[in-house]
Amino acid sequence: DVKVTQSSRYLVKRTGEKVFLECVQDMDHENMFWYRQDPGLGLRLIYFSYDVKMKEKGDIPEGYSVSREKKERFSLILESASTNQTSMYLCASRISDRVEQFFGPGTRLTVL
Amino acid sequence: AQSVTQLGSHVSVSEGALVLLRCNYSSSVPPYLFWYVQYPNQGLQLLLKYTSAATLVKGINGFEAEFKKSETSFHLTKPSAHMSDAAEYFCAVSDIKRGKIIFGSGTRLSIRP
Numbered sequence: 001d002v003k004v005t006q007s008s009r010y011l012v013k014r015t016g017e018k019v020f021l022e023c024v025q026d027m028d029h030e031n032m033f034w035y036r037q038d039p040g041l042g043l044r045l046i047y048f049s050y051d052v053k054m055k056e057k058g059d060i061p062e063g064y065s066v067s068r069e070k071k072e073r074f075s076l077i078l079e080s081a082s083t084n085q086t087s088m089y090l091c092a093s094r095i096s097d098r099v100e101q102f103f104g105p106g107t108r109l110t111v112l
Numbered sequence: 113a114q115s116v117t118q119l120g121s122h123v124s125v126s127e128g129a130l131v132l133l134r135c136n137y138s139s140s141v142p143p144y145l146f147w148y149v150q151y152p153n154q155g156l157q158l159l160l161k162y163t164s165a166a167t168l169v170k171g172i173n174g175f176e177a178e179f180k181k182s183e184t185s186f187h188l189t190k191p192s193a194h195m196s197d198a199a200e201y202f203c204a205v206s207d208i209k210r211g212k213i214i215f216g217s218g219t220r221l222s223i224r225p
Contacts, residue, residue: 004155031211040121042202043156043215050211058212090155099144099163099206101213103155 003027004104006091012110019078021107023091030096032074034058034066037088037106049074050096081111114139114205118216126224131175131190133219135203138184145186146204146213147177156202162186173197198223 007022023032030051035043035058045058047066055066063085067075074093078085088108092101119134137143144163148156160171167179173196177188186203203216 009153033212035215040217042217045212048212092156094211096211099211100146100158100161103148103157105155106153 004091004093004102006089006104006107008107009105010108010110012112013078013081014112015082017078017081017111019081019109019111021076021078021089021091021109023074023076023093023104024072025074025093025102026072027093027095027102028071029093029102030071031094031101032068033092033094033101034064034074034076035090035092036060037090043090046076081109083111085109086111114143114207114214116203116205116214116216118201118203118219120219121217122220122222124222124224125193127195128192131188131193131197131221133188133201133203133221135177135186135188135216136184137186137203137205139205139207141207144206145177145179146206147171147175147186147188148202148204148215149173150200150202150218152199159188159201193221193223195223195225197221 004025033048034046049068065077091104094101115138117136147159162179170176204213206213
């Protein structure tokens with residue numbers, strides 16, 4: 001089974017802090033994704049990566065950056081956290097010739 | 113551009129009753145379609161997917177969905193609801209070239225005893 005893990009299930013940060021969310025997958029998947037999930041809005045794509053050191057903006061990249069130095073790890077960075085970034089963050093991965101994505105358990109981030 | 117509309121943000125059914133969750137899609141290319149389920153405080157789990165093979169797709173936990181091109185629909189059904197089916201369900205669309213998945217806003221399914 002594919003396993004996607006996220007570094008924290010729950011996180012509380014203060015406005016202005018730099019926040020790192022880590023995602024690791026164990027199935028050698030080329031593609032990795034970061035989403036945020038908000039009630040009534042479904043999942044919205046923040047950034048994705050087709051391969052190591054590659055990244056592309058999704059639909060809502062403002063206020064976020066990413067890093068992919070190793071194939072199995074994809075990090076989401078909030079340079080200066082704001083209250084409107086309070087949300088559930090979901091990481092996903094997929095193998096490049098398949099359509100479905102596999103999700104981690106999510107990180108619920110609260111910014112005070 | 114691709115999009116997904118889920119009709120009904122909340123559906124409530126009795127245990128043992130038919131479950132029907134509605135999804136309509138828009139796509140300028142032949143779509144790949146998915147249903148994902150999210151149990152409380154968990155990530156998303158793939159229920160089933162349509163990839164242009166059979167139009168009736170069977171998934172896990174007794175769920176199935178039918179692709180109807182003429183109606184641009186991909187509704188999710190289960191003949192008999194179980195208490196453990198209570199969760200949020202997301203319909204999604206993708207095309208293989210771009211690899212990105214567009215999600216609907218979700219439907220929360222509640223099961224009444």
